[in-house]
Amino acid sequence: MTAICSWRRLKDGHPRKKHSDRCEAVCTWIALPFCFPAPENYMGPVKTAISPTRAENYPEWYQQVIKGADLAENSAVRGCMVIKPWGYAIWENMQKVLDQMFKDTGHQNAYFPLFIPMSFLEKEAEHVEGFAKECAVVTHHRLEPDGKGGLRPAGELEEPLIVRPTSETIIGATYAKWVQSYRDLPILINQWANVVRWEMRTRLFLRTAEFLWQEGHTVHATAEEALEETRKMLEVYADFVENYMAVPVIKGEKTAGERFPGADMTLSIEAMMQDRKALQAGTSHFLGQNFSKAQEIKFQDKNGDIVHAWTTSWGVSTRLVGALIMTHSDDDGLVLPPKLAPSQVVIIPIYRDDTQREEVISYCKSLKQELASQIYADQKVRVDIDDRDMQGGNKKWYHVKRGVPIRIEVGPKDIAANGAFVTRRDLGQSKSMLRTDLVSGVVGMLTEMQDNLFNRALAMQKANTVEIHSEAEFRAYFVPDDDRECSTGGGFAKCWFSSEEAVQPLLDELKVTIRCIPLDSPKGEGKCFMTGQPTTTMGIFAKSY
RNA sequence: CGGGGUGUAGCGCAGUCUGGCUAGCGCAUCUGGUUUGGGACCAGAGGGUCGUAGGUUCGAAUCCUAUCACCCCGACCA
Structure with a gap:
């Protein structure tokens, strides 16, 4: 196997000569047992859209893919990221699918406060210990001039507020009021929210101080029912991650040392990234009666006895976007599974002058309409035309780096042949297709690509x-x-x-x-x-x- | 919190050791022209209080002191 060197492309006479030294060094790393071989017809160093390549430096490659696809960037706030439109659109697609899955399994959405009184967190001993070190704390509620042109906090709170690192305690306290009778159970609620964990070291999407997620919190009359819920939601996560994200996972139970603080049992799904490291993609916790006892979630059962309820919690976060990136992307940038791609097909018109432009654009528009009337995964195919004033090559690579599943280039020659020039992002090989074949075949192409991504990732996981x-x-x-x-x-x-x-x-x-x-x-x-x-x-x- | 490193144009960097012409380079941006099935070329232009605050000096991006921010390693991390 051969790692592809991307440094050779530096122009002769570039002032930084050391790059040529580095190039030699890079090119000697050619026997890596990595999982991404060079193409069969490898002809020597080629230009990749992302530099460095996976084989050269995986963590740096990850950052560059995010930058190249314009998914997110670091913000002025330490450890917090800005999720940019293309990245957020992926998250929104994830949300849409998951939200429907939660509703199909009987859950409703609600919203609870961002702040948690410190005393709430103190009630469950293990929970405190697990999260105390990474909590952001609000101690004041007002600012006043400091006399030097700046501001200083004033109005100290009687009891500090914690910015939620997770909401078990505040939601549990609320549930305690809601539950009186066995007839009030089960409570099956989910919330979409942001949480804050003051991590020492952060990485875009994988670990940030603030992140977006959903957290499900349920209350049940019996342990069996709560256990069933815990397992059911793990299945929902596995279903989503495998069938929508095309990321194969291993479902399992965490050992005592790796469990969620305060849980009796933690289930998780684990995925393998292309550098063969594991990433926890979702968790579902059976909390036993730990939180119901700490927060007095009690009810009168059919026999008239007062008993403690059984609770669960489960969540996935924007970390899934990180998993998506690291599972499928290649040395040319992001590769998106069609089901979650904000744009599944992009049409790039090619023309020289205004006369051609009119003809090409009108062809593209009608092609878009035909493609968009096809149904993939129960939805209309998402098609965009990119008619920005930009050089053809740059435009093409723009969409390659953003991972759009199917790229269609249309110029006068294609129109003359009543066809188009089509490239699938995961294969990279282009071919001319007849328009009718393209329209009738687009759903098949998306389906095949979705399957191919999953199978490719599964093969990688098995091989390692x-x-x-x-x-x-x-x-x-x-x-x-x-x-x-x-x-x-x-x-x-x-x-x-x-x-x-x-x-x-x-x-x-x-x-x-x-x-x-x-x-x-x-x-x-x-x-x-x-x-x-x-x-x-x-x-x-x-x-x- | 311990160890190391970096702050110079939108991005990436050189210059700092050994103080001295108008602070440079690549990419990006803008203008004009030539190109046009592919990540273009030529010419020109704009953009900087060199992280911040003091100090030394005739003179500081460069030396000294302080400070802030960020990055890496460790610690830490469902």
């Missing part, structure tokens, strides 16, 4: 998942590929293990975590890869985001 039976094997598996900072090693390791305590020191050393105990792990017994003891627990181990 191994079973490991000994410490030595485990160590060898997670050795980085080379000595670069950004280098990772390994992938997913399936291992039998006896307990978290037994493996923790090794995991800390290698910076590996237990992602989950897969729900479909084999029944039976194996030998712990560390201690050799018999055990019934098999986990997925990986480096993670």
Whole structure:
């Protein structure tokens, strides 16, 4: 396999000569066991739209894809990002689908306050400990002149307010008032909101101080019912992530050490990114009676007894956008799964003068209309014409970098042949098509692309998942590929293990975590890869985001 | 909070060690022209109180002090 060098394209005579040295260095990294091989017909260094490439520096590539696709940027506020229109449109599409899924499973939307009285958070001990260190705190409610031309906070609050890092406590306190009788249950509510977690280190979409998400909070009369809800919502997430985002996931249960603070059981879906690191894509928590006891969510059951309720919570965030980027994108930028692409087809008119323009534009408009009347995933195909005054090549790469699934170029020659020049983003090869074939085939193309993205990602995940039976094997598996900072090693390791305590020191050393105990792990017994003891627990181990 | 680094045009950087002409370069932008099935070329133009505040000096982007911001590593992180 060959990594493609993107540095060679620097012009001769460029003042920064060191780039040519760097180029040589880059070109020697040609035997990386990476999952994105050069094309079959590799002819030597080519120009990629994104620099560096995945193989050269994955974390930097990720940032550049976001920049190239104009999804988001850092803001003036430390750790907080600005989500730009193209990025936000992707999130909106995710919201639309998820929101319908929640409603189809009996949930309603509501909204709770951004601020939480500090005393609320204190009620559940584990919960406090889990979130205290990353809470933003409001202590004043007013500003006044400081006499030096600036402002200073005034009006200290009697009780500080926490900016919600998650809403279990404020929602629980509200539910306590709503629940009197078993007839009031279940409560099935979701909220779309922003939350703040004051993280020390942030990355666009993956970890930001403020992020957008949805959080479902439900109350049930019995543990069984709450458990069923917890599992059901994990299935909803898995369904969405696999069938809309085209990202294959592993459904599993978190170990005690990785659980949500205050939960009795945490389920998650884990996805593998192209650098083989794991990303938690969604979680669903069975909170037992921990929060109902802390917040007195009680009701009178059919026997007339006063009992505590059982609660759940579940959420996914804008982090999903990060997962989307890192799963499908390539060295030319973003690749969007058709079902979530804000624009599924873009038509680029090509003409030289005003006479041609009129002809080309009118052809494009009618083509757009025909394409947009096709139905894909229960909706009209989303088609845009890009008639901006911009050079053809630049315009083409603009849409490549933004990941538009199908690009259609129409010039006088195509019109003469009653056709168009068509490129699918994931394949990159263009072909001339007859207009009638294009219109009748566009839904098929989108469907195939959606499937191809999923299958490609699944193949990658499978190719980088191994079973490991000994410490030595485990160590060898997670050795980085080379000595670069950004280098990772390994992938997913399936291992039998006896307990978290037994493996923790090794995991800390290698910076590996237990992602989950897969729900479909084999029944039976194996030998712990560390201690050799018999055990019934098999986990997925990986480096993670 | 510990260690390291960086702040110079919209973006990316050089210049700082060794103080000295009008502070440069690439990309981007604007204008004119030539191009036109592909990420164009030629000519020209605009854009900077060199992070901030003091200090040393005839003279500071450059040296000194303080301060702020950001980045990386660690710690931390459903």
